[in-house]
Amino acid sequence: MQHVRGEIIKFLLVLPVESDFRGTYNVLFGLAPPLGLLYLARVLEDDGNEVEVLDFSAEKFEPHKLLSRLPSVDVVGMTVMSTSVHKVRKMIEMIKEKDPDIPVVIGGPHCNIFPARALQETHADISVQGDGEKVITEIKKALNNEKSLSEIPGVFYRTKDIIKKGPPHRPIKNLDSLPFPARHLVKKYLYGRAYNPRIKKGEFTSIVTSRGCPFRCKFCSRRAVNLNLYRTRSTENILEEIRVLQSEGYKYIAIEDDSFLSNKRQAHAIFDAIIREGIDMKFYITAARVDSADRDLYRKMKKAGVVSIQFGLESASQRTLDFYNKKITVEQIKYAVKLSHEMGFLTSGTFVLGAPFETKRDFKETVKLAKSLPLEVASFLPLRYRAITELWVEAVKEGKIAPDEYEVMADSNRGLGLYTAKELLKYCEKAQLSFYLRPKYFVFLLKSSLEKNDFSILHMLISIYLSAIKEHINPFRLHSKKDQKRLEIR
Template structure:
């Protein structure tokens, strides 16, 4: 069979403003499935609409030459996913449509209805994708397949209960060659990554349970790691394929420090030359580990800092202390890492003083880039669950901004957005900050990041962001 995988165009929200989702990283979930299918004799085509504009003629051509279509569904791109599903069925009303991804894991049956799909996959798809194709071909019964929901005789039926893949080493590496013509590594239209960029995932799930996190679904609710040897093997493959930099997309790559030490030791010992970017928690900062990271090619770290107030961090169940944050960011600067910190405004108990504390705290840290966001009540998070239980959010409202009109904050969403804009200006419009950036860029001889940072600073300080409307059905 020939299967067409489609990754929908996404959106980011900054306050009330919606901006296009830049081609940040390749759709690894699709690429994992692609490799499995190809190893079992199927043909695969991948279209990433985060990295290329919608071309209906191309889409129609690929659909008509395929035997099945698989569409990734993210909550942030749900509307565009629905539009795409309608296009698929307009071009070929009989082609089987399989939907999966984070939103389907949260709402498998509703996703089946919303996208008028044949099959909805709940959780990880690597173990079931071959069975689904066999069932479409009449070689297997849908009811025998774990983690799926499907239509039969006009009714939604359930497969067997979903299960988690315990040994991640058994999953073949992503088929990156399907996206070799795309360019990734962009944030808000600016490229931060060096040269030919890709991403890897070395673990799934998270050891923590932040109140605002929406990743509480099957496949992400249990933390699992790949072996160090398996990770190094993939990095070698990535280098052989001609990539210059890698983003490690783990929710917290630094959580298991013993494992990080082993990975960095092996990278150094085998002299693997590639730039690494990663995201990690501030309570994982340890000097000897950071030194190994620096010596093994790590160039940047993204920290989800969230707040400059300990009571707000405690409310979020973040599990970090303000001193942890100070130590992690300062140690990162000492190692020469490019650091990004994100902050959230709008927790239910936050006051103007809380907002001011967070802004002043951000300015006290040697961060290269900051981003201030309005708190989102996202489906799947404990924050969202509580608001639904209290009647402040409807169950079908998958993402709601913090707002006093709904009893979610002390401020309206417009007021919080204004504070976010003020926070960006307060951080970036400082002579001290720009002198520091020039000094750092000169010391590291890396003006590429400096130029990209200027563009991001301008974008975050703009009064109006470019709106991204849902894609047209016409």
């Protein structure tokens, strides 16, 4: 493709929402800033460009919000998840109808695993596979006719109706070489409400200390979408970013690594430094493995300001855990959750129901385990076969899932488990209700809040419930009725 405008200096970076239902939940309950886009934004700013970010996980999508920006921008960049492909395509169609000549560049998880197909599906102009930070300024040069797209590693592009590609992508080996994300571009958004409803704009953000995951859980796509690479930043580089965030007025940080505490040596070093330097911030660990539970480390985390940990617990069945290749035991689950509670952390756990051989008896055992653990928050989710995971690849080979179905719920009608998608959804929602609507749970939650002198979790649950009711959403429902129909057998 050839760019016909003047020199490019203004970029609009967009995070689309995955679905209307998820988007409503995201806006209501607050997630975290789009760090991937913010890393790109910083690189572009350092290169002398103007950048604006639209985060439709933090504000409701309305076409005019996107289209009104087009007259003042030269390039639109979008993150594409496998579950947001159709939304992205509609947005790009709107953009091209308004301005056919504006280049649209896509990147993110879906482009990492299906770079050429992503172009065909979304009608974008350029798709980037792999790390975008070293590529985006090269794409700018190509659009300004200073070089050819065919020279740029990891780039797929269309010339008329033919998709071409540059050399293979080149991963960034040294993550310390990257500038810190341009968080000032999303200061207008309120993030972190799911962690603490009292958080104000500009107080909450997130960081990642690594890219990728060293583990191979069969239902998880994180390793694959990071192109099977696992890279970590240096301890000093991470600490420097935390110092910068404190100086910018942030008070709460979510550590969003796929498996942060697994690198125990680095975790010890980071929390030692936070304690030594007297950094006064609160930290939320969004994904921890139970086999990383360690009393000395947890004590240090508590002293450093960690307030909550979220575990992927999955099941009460060792057979199921082994099937998922979790490399953990039920005893490790019990130990980690109890230790977390003992240390005073707000403890969350997610469970997955619907392995191919699981019966309702297995589901009941998992719910029973959840109720026996000192968890402030528990989520029961139906098993999903997500693009490029081991489970998905096997199901595609067996003809149970089409190659262009990127997220399919376990469903006996497809030969994926013992129950239909509708039955599985109902059981998960029933599990949610039975966990939360227990007198024992309310007593535990009140006691836990009093012991911690922290009522944020109680406040959060009440706030989420009232907000959901106000927006006519069942807070215990996992999908909209439209999504439920879509996920059932066609």
